[in-house]
Amino acid sequence: xxxxxxxxxxxxxxxxxxxxxxxxxxxxxxxxxxxxxxxxxxxxxxxxxxxxxxxxxxxxxxxxxxxxxxxxxxxxxxxxxxxxxxxxxxxxxxxxxxxxxxxxxxxxxxxxxxxxxxxxxxxxxxxxxxxxxxxxxxxxxxxxxxxxxxxxxxxxxxxxxxxxxxxxxxxxxxxxxxxxxxxxxxxxxxxxxxxxxxxxxxxxxxxxxxxxxxxxxxxxxxxxxxxxxxxxxxxxxxxxxxxxxxxxxxxxxxxxxxxxxxxxxxxxxxxxxxxxxxxxxxxxxxxxxxxxxx
Numbered sequence: 001x002x003x004x005x006x007x008x009x010x011x012x013x014x015x016x017x018x019x020x021x022x023x024x025x026x027x028x029x030x031x032x033x034x035x036x037x038x039x040x041x042x043x044x045x046x047x048x049x050x051x052x053x054x055x056x057x058x059x060x061x062x063x064x065x066x067x068x069x070x071x072x073x074x075x076x077x078x079x080x081x082x083x084x085x086x087x088x089x090x091x092x093x094x095x096x097x098x099x100x101x102x103x104x105x106x107x108x109x110x111x112x113x114x115x116x117x118x119x120x121x122x123x124x125x126x127x128x129x130x131x132x133x134x135x136x137x138x139x140x141x142x143x144x145x146x147x148x149x150x151x152x153x154x155x156x157x158x159x160x161x162x163x164x165x166x167x168x169x170x171x172x173x174x175x176x177x178x179x180x181x182x183x184x185x186x187x188x189x190x191x192x193x194x195x196x197x198x199x200x201x202x203x204x205x206x207x208x209x210x211x212x213x214x215x216x217x218x219x220x221x222x223x224x225x226x227x228x229x230x231x232x233x234x235x236x237x238x239x240x241x242x243x244x245x246x247x248x249x250x251x252x253x254x255x256x257x258x259x260x261x262x263x264x265x266x267x268x269x270x271x272x273x274x275x276x277x278x279x280x281x282x283x284x285x286x287x288x289x290x291x292x293x294x
Contacts, residue, residue, distance in 0.1 A: 198223030
């Protein structure tokens with residue numbers, strides 16, 4: 001394994017990894033794709049793919065335990081356009097530092113990515129959202145960041161710091177034009193009725209929330225709750241990327257009995273599996289429709 005034992009990558013690791021990848025592929029992708037937990041199969045739409053295990057990358061952090069599955073970087077074509085995809089997301093509740101969680105986005109930026117499309121799963125706090133709905137994130141609250149911990153801009157590389165010497169402004173993080181493209185593509189794919197828009201609350205985990213915590217979060221007007229996506233989005237904003245985040249509703253924390261149970265993991269994986277074909281069609285159409293600068 002080429003990865004380092006440290007869970008906190010160093011600033012120069014990004015350039016080391018990017019230079020290594022440039023020698024492995026001739027593609028120069030402008031579009032980055034993040035496939036979250038249970039959604040690895042979305043990447044099957046990539047043609048002429050070249051798969052590189054993250055554990056084989058120089059300087060890439062490795063966990064201090066045997067992971068259930070390795071994460072891969074995939075280069076290839078979707079709708080004729082070059083893309084780079086990360087299969088799986090890193091999480092702080094797995095023991096990774098925030099620097100490692102956002103490292104794939106830094107690598108994408110170093111390779112020239114300008115548009116970031118993330119796909120993940122989420123719990124719903126909105127009674128109008130149904131299990132299996134595909135929600136476009138329109139805004140978020142980063143609870144750990146508001147508490148002064150685990151900011152996704154801590155430890156950013158010199159390269160990304162040069163983009164903006166002032167604190168990142170997270171308003172309008174989710175590109176309105178890209179959301180419009182997704183809605184149009186969903187109608188084209190015959191799944192327009194599944195599309196919703198909502199606001200996401202990011203929590204770091206790993207414990208699920210108490211009933212009191214969930215009531216508090218719901219009073220803030222949150223539609224969804226997740227333990228990922230927001231760190232990647234925040235880093236993407238810092239890199240001046242255009243961003244679109246899609247979340248599949250896999251569990252509902254609504255009603256008088258709120259709070260997760262032991263069946264949540266199974267339900268999440270099963271709902272993700274059922275929606276794979278729809279997501280594959282949608283992502284193909286979206287990437288084929290969006291315009292990237294050459």
